Amino acid sequence: MPTTIPAIEDAQTLAQAIVDTIHEPLIVLDGGLRVLAASRAFYEIFRVDSERTMGCLLYDLGDGQWNIPALRLLLETIIPEKTAMDGFEVDHDFPGVGRRTMLLNARKVIYETSADSTILLAFTDITARRAVERNLADLLEHTEELLRQKQVLLQEMQHRVANSLQIIASILLIKARAVTSEETRLHLKDAHQRVLSVAEVQAHLHASGDLDQIEVGPYLSKLCASLAASMIGDSYPIALDVEADHGWIGSDKAVSMGLIVTELVINAIKYAFPTTRADARIRVGFDSTDAGWLLTVSDNGVGGVETAAPLVHGGLGTAIVEALVKQLDARMQVQSAEGMAVSIRHPAA
Template identity: 65%
Template sequence: MLDPFRTAHDAQVLALAIVNTIPEPFLVLDEGFHVLAASRAFYEIFRVDAAETQGHSLFALGDGQWNIPALRHLLETIIPDKVAMDGFEVAHDFPGLGLRIMLLNARKVIYDDSAAITILLAFRDVTANRLIEGEKAGLLAQAEMLLDQKQMLLEEMRHRVANSLQIIASILLLKARAVASDETRKHLKDAHLRVMSVATVQHHLHTEDGIAQIDVGPYLSKLCAGLGASMIGEDSPITIEAQADPGMTESATAVSLGLIVTELAINAIKYAFPDSKADARILVGYERNGADWKLTVSDNGVGSAAVFLPGETGLGTTIIKALAKQLGAVVAIGSGPDGFRTTITKASFASRDKAAAAVAA
């Protein structure tokens, strides 16, 4: 193979041409840190000329602007023990340039036929990158502070809403005890129960970790437990149980589901068990099928729709139908000797039991 370099001078010319094509500042130093060659980018960026650079000590260039302790440490301490060093960061206020942050990459070149050592030193200006990173960090810190403030305000709002609901419920109950009219007392007690239902939904909704998305299964289980604890007397054998598929839903949907469950549970507590029953039970079921769902509230009480939902224009019925319409769902009721059932179905939901039966057929 022919040697393309006929003389040492040819090799030096090629090496200098390579150095000058590098778009970033680049130096070739001898073992005493004197400049053997510098790239055109080095001269242009740091505003020095070749006569004042080549052959001079790096630390004496430009009135000592490179006499930086961190750089001295790199060249005098680290490089002698290592062949290479990458990403050594130096921050310095250069005359005429201002503060610059440089990443230095150094390579020590050892020759087979000579004891001389050459050091290649490349500079990369990352000042703009660091400024952007600093701005991003500042914006992130500001965003986190705003989120913390928002969370504090949200918690304060939750407490205020909860306290207001409790005060309203207490006032309604006191009024119910004070009035002489049985009909007025009944309406006030119904209003008290509905305010308590909203308070119960609000409490259990806000115990969830997320705000935008709620896991329906645990949410309904906690809600039923809360309803049982707050609305069923100690002498009553009624239990409320939830059997719900896991899955996330929007918080607005969870609110509506909670209000429906609470309204139906209140009606069941009031009407489904006129006589004491040892195994009285209210069951809340929730099934999912993709974006569709089915909510069922059933009991093993007397099974009379006329007793359970008195009148098509009753407040409870109106509330449930309005919430179902808002959710794009339909309401169906059924009663029999085994109790009463209300089903709210979203879109074309098909129960797993029915789907399995169709496949088997």
């Protein structure tokens, strides 16, 4: 059979012992909200003594420090209806203790053998936790503001760099038109196109608002359109097509890729079509998969050793392409039979 406590006094002693072993503040109230019992933690934390606590109305404790509107709402409205409430937050300035944020847990105890009831009211001090949360929220807000400022500064810097590159490209083009040496003119035009390829990345990033990633298809299309406009004349037409999937690449790698495409397209325009052809065509392709990406620049020109010579035997353009391919951790393959095709493959990390 269940063991019972033999006397009321013993039950009260046990109840008080249980209350005192709880580390969090706890008080027991009667139906009229007068204190029947309080834990040792309650006395220590709120700095009150038992003589001025036991039998007193809760709202009168500590010169009225517990006469809190939120606490009244809990005890006089919520508890009578629900009989229980967990995590009821109260923020209050307690005399002698200071500002505290408390979570209140309340239980209304109804007895089978009596019409009386009691309320158990437990307190959890979450002042430190809330302070940490506020500090973290402030830190997060400050960090987000710094990131926003950084983004604005980067965009401004990128915009200024793009403008500077356009100015440099214009100066190179003006110089190319002014010099008398044909060799010098060609070198200046090549330099002009190299600067434009870098400027195209900057312009594309500024338009997309993304400083980290760039969509390859639109970028290569704009770059090749710029190359075609400046290097392919109406009297000697060469179709320059771009076929690219929806792959993305880091903006730093996009600069290298743009320079590679610029060099290879310039090479094809110079050497692939020594005579006028109605079907002359250069194709720039980009394909990306889970295995990596593949960049190709091909033409349907004369092919053969002479077309590939600038890439095979060296030169400034060749050195630039080889250095950029190495920088991208990619591999280049050159095929020159029917036309010429340069493939640059980058495996997935």
